[in-house]
Amino acid sequence: MEFEYNLSLDELKMRTSKDCLIPIKLLDKDSEEYLKLDEGDKTALIYLVKAAEVGKKVYMKQDNPYNLEFEKFLISETEKGSEEAKFTKILFDAQSGIIGIDSKSQDVILAKNFKSTMGKAFYPADLTVEEFHKILINMLENGKTDEVRNILSQRTMVVREGEELKGIDYTIYFKTEFELMAECLKMAAHFSTDKNFSAYLLAQVEALVKTDAMLDAKADKLWAQLQDTPLEFTISREQYADLLTGTVMENETLNNLLKKHKIEPLSKDSIGVRVGIINKSGTSDILKIKDYLPFMAENMPYNDKYEQNISKGDNKQTMVDVDLVSLRGDEGAYRGGITIAQNLPNNDKLSLTIGGGRRNVYHRQIRTNKSPEALARRQKRLDAILNKDFHKFYNPEADHWFTIGHENVHSLGPNSGTEALGKYQHIIEENKADMGSIALLNVLVEHGAYTEEQKKEILVTFVTNLFMKAKPTLAQAHRVRSVMQCHYFLNHGAMKIEDGRIVVNIDNVIPAAYSMLSEIVDVQLSKDFQKGEKYVLDNFVWGEEMEKISKKLQEVDKSLNGTINTPLADYLITLNN
Ligand SMILES: [Zn+2]
Numbered sequence: 001m002e003f004e005y006n007l008s009l010d011e012l013k014m015r016t017s018k019d020c021l022i023p024i025k026l027l028d029k030d031s032e033e034y035l036k037l038d039e040g041d042k043t044a045l046i047y048l049v050k051a052a053e054v055g056k057k058v059y060m061k062q063d064n065p066y067n068l069e070f071e072k073f074l075i076s077e078t079e080k081g082s083e084e085a086k087f088t089k090i091l092f093d094a095q096s097g098i099i100g101i102d103s104k105s106q107d108v109i110l111a112k113n114f115k116s117t118m119g120k121a122f123y124p125a126d127l128t129v130e131e132f133h134k135i136l137i138n139m140l141e142n143g144k145t146d147e148v149r150n151i152l153s154q155r156t157m158v159v160r161e162g163e164e165l166k167g168i169d170y171t172i173y174f175k176t177e178f179e180l181m182a183e184c185l186k187m188a189a190h191f192s193t194d195k196n197f198s199a200y201l202l203a204q205v206e207a208l209v210k211t212d213a214m215l216d217a218k219a220d221k222l223w224a225q226l227q228d229t230p231l232e233f234t235i236s237r238e239q240y241a242d243l244l245t246g247t248v249m250e251n252e253t254l255n256n257l258l259k260k261h262k263i264e265p266l267s268k269d270s271i272g273v274r275v276g277i278i279n280k281s282g283t284s285d286i287l288k289i290k291d292y293l294p295f296m297a298e299n300m301p302y303n304d305k306y307e308q309n310i311s312k313g314d315n316k317q318t319m320v321d322v323d324l325v326s327l328r329g330d331e332g333a334y335r336g337g338i339t340i341a342q343n344l345p346n347n348d349k350l351s352l353t354i355g356g357g358r359r360n361v362y363h364r365q366i367r368t369n370k371s372p373e374a375l376a377r378r379q380k381r382l383d384a385i386l387n388k389d390f391h392k393f394y395n396p397e398a399d400h401w402f403t404i405g406h407e408n409v410h411s412l413g414p415n416s417g418t419e420a421l422g423k424y425q426h427i428i429e430e431n432k433a434d435m436g437s438i439a440l441l442n443v444l445v446e447h448g449a450y451t452e453e454q455k456k457e458i459l460v461t462f463v464t465n466l467f468m469k470a471k472p473t474l475a476q477a478h479r480v481r482s483v484m485q486c487h488y489f490l491n492h493g494a495m496k497i498e499d500g501r502i503v504v505n506i507d508n509v510i511p512a513a514y515s516m517l518s519e520i521v522d523v524q525l526s527k528d529f530q531k532g533e534k535y536v537l538d539n540f541v542w543g544e545e546m547e548k549i550s551k552k553l554q555e556v557d558k559s560l561n562g563t564i565n566t567p568l569a570d571y572l573i574t575l576n577n
Contacts, residue, residue, distance in 0.1 A: 003073050004112035005084045012087035019558040026324040026365050029571040033277045033323045041230045043191040048233045048275045049572045051184035052328040055273035058177050059329030063097045065121045094563035096333035102560045104470040119244030122268040123158045133251045140257045154266035171211045178208040197229040220345045221356035227318045232276040237269030249422030249529050266348045272330030282321030296440045301518040306414040316357025324365045326569035334562040340367045343407040360407045380556040387501045393460035402458050405437030414524045421532035426477035432520045438513035459509045467549045471542040484539035497545045
C-alpha cells in the first residue's frame with residue numbers, strides 16, 4: 001500500500017497545538033498510588049500493561065485493515081525526517097487509527113483516499129448494506145442458519161467466502177494476539193497478591209485461548225464480583241464501533257427470516273483494555289449508592305412490566321473508583337472524548353444468563369482534570385453560555401454524582417429484547433440512563449443520599465453540559481441523546497435561553513426528565529424498531545438555540561481532540577521481569 005498524507009502541514013500543526021489537542025495524563029511513575037502497592041502487585045502490573053498493548057493491536061485491526069501498516073509507514077518516515085509523518089503520528093496515536101472523529105463531529109482522516117465504513121474492519125471494506133442483506137437472505141434461504149448466526153455474532157470477524165460471507169471467531173482470527181495476552185495474564189495472575197483477582201485473570205486466559213463463549217461468560221462473572229482488589233484489569237467489549245450489523249433490522253424480509261430462525265443480530269465487540277489501581281476512598285464514596293438502588297428500582301416507570309436486574313437484598317452490582325495506568329484500544333482511542341465510567345457487561349453478554357452481575361468502573365483521571373488550563377477553560381465556557389445567577393450551582397463534582405446515577409440506572413429497567421431497536425438501541429439505552437439519573441434525584445434526596453443544595457448542583461451542571469460544540473452525527477450514541485434531551489428540556493420548560501445564555505428552571509427539570517424516562521422505557525418495552533426510530537428522530541432536533549450556543553462554545557474552546565499520556569505504563573513496559 002502506498003500512503004499519502006491527507007492533511008496539510010498547517011492543519012496538522014494546528015490540530016496538534018496545545019489549544020486543539022488536550023492532553024489527559026494518567027498515573028505517573030512516582031505516584032503514591034503505585035509506590036504503595038505490594039511488590040507482587042507491582043510486578044503483576046507490568047504484565048497487565050503489556051497485555052493492554054497487545055489488546056490495542058487487536059482494536060486497530062478491527063478498526064481499519066490498514067492501521068498497523070500506516071503506523072509502520074509513519075514511524076519509518078518520521079525517522080527519515082518527515083514533518084508530515086511526525087505530526088500525523090501524534091494524531092494517529094491520539095485517535096488510535098487512520099480515521100477518527102473530532103469534538104466537532106468531523107471525521108479526521110489521516111491518509112488520502114480513505115473513507116469511513118459502517119462495518120469498520122469487522123466486515124469486508126467493499127461490502128455495501130444492500131449486498132450484505134442480499135447475501136444473508138440468500139444464505140438463510142439455502143438453509144445456512146448456523147453460518148448466518150455466526151456472521152451476526154458479536155465475537156466474529158466477517159470475511160468473504162465465494163459468493164457468501166463467513167464469520168471467524170475472535171479466538172481464531174486473533175489467535176496470535178490472544179495467546180500473547182493470555183501469556184501476560186498468566187504471569188500477572190502468578191504475581192498478583194489477590195486470590196480473587198488472579199482467579200479472574202486465569203478464567204480470562206481460558207476464554208482467550210479456547211473458542212467457547214461460555215468461557216467469556218465465566219470470566220465476566222468473576223470480574224463482575226471483584227470489589228476489594230488492589231488492581232483493576234478489564235478487557236472491554238463495547239459495541240458502538242460497528243454500525244453495519246444493526247442495519248439488518250431495517251430490512252423487513254431479512255428481519256422476518258432472522259426472527260423465524262431465532263437469530264439475534266448483535267453488534268461486534270470492539271476490544272479495549274483498561275489497567276488501573278483501585279482507589280479506596282473514591283470507591284467507598286461510590287458504594288454509598290448501593291443502599292438506595294432498591295428505592296430507585298421501585299420508582300422506575302412501568303416497573304411492573306419487567307424484571308429488575310437488582311432484586312431486593314440481592315444486589316450483584318460491584319463498583320470501583322480507579323486510578324488509571326493504561327487505556328488502550330477502544331478504551332483509549334480519543335474520538336470526541338474518553339468515557340468517564342463504564343457499567344459492564346452489556347445486556348447481550350452471556351454472563352448475565354448464568355447469574356453474573358455487573359461492575360461499574362469510574363475513571364478518576366478522566367473526570368478530574370484540575371490543571372490551571374482546564375479550570376480557565378471551564379470558567380470561560382460558563383461566562384459564555386450560563387446565566388451568572390447559576391454559576392454558583394455549577395460543580396464538576398456534581399457531574400460525577402450524576403454519572404454514578406447514570407451507571408446504576410443502566411442496571412434498572414427492561415433488560416432484554418432491546419436489541420430489536422437496532423441501531424437506535426444504544427442511543428435509547430444511554431438516554432434512559434441519563435434521564436433515570438435525573439428523574440430519580442428526589443428519591444435520593446429523600447433517603448439522604450444528597451442534600452437539596454447538591455441536587456441543584458447536579459441539575460444545573462447537567463443542563464449546562466447538554467450543550468455541545470457541534471451537531472453530532474446519528475452514529476454518536478453518546479452525543480445524540482444529549483441533543484434529544486436538550487430539545488426535550490427546552491420544550492418542557494426545564495430551561496430557556498435568555499440573552500444568549502442558559503437559564504435553568506430548576507423545579508421543572510426533574511418532572512421533564514421523568515416524563516422523558518417514561519417515554520423511553522415505553523419504547524424499550526415495545527421492542528418495536530419503527531417506534532424507536534420515530535422516538536429518536538422526533539427528538540434529535542438541533543434547534544436554533546443549540547446552534548447559537550454551539551457557536552459561542554467554539555469561540556471559547558478551540559479543542560478538537562485529546563490524547564492520553566501514560567507515563568507509568570510507558571515506564572513499566574520497559575521493565576523486563
Ligand atoms: Zn452509559
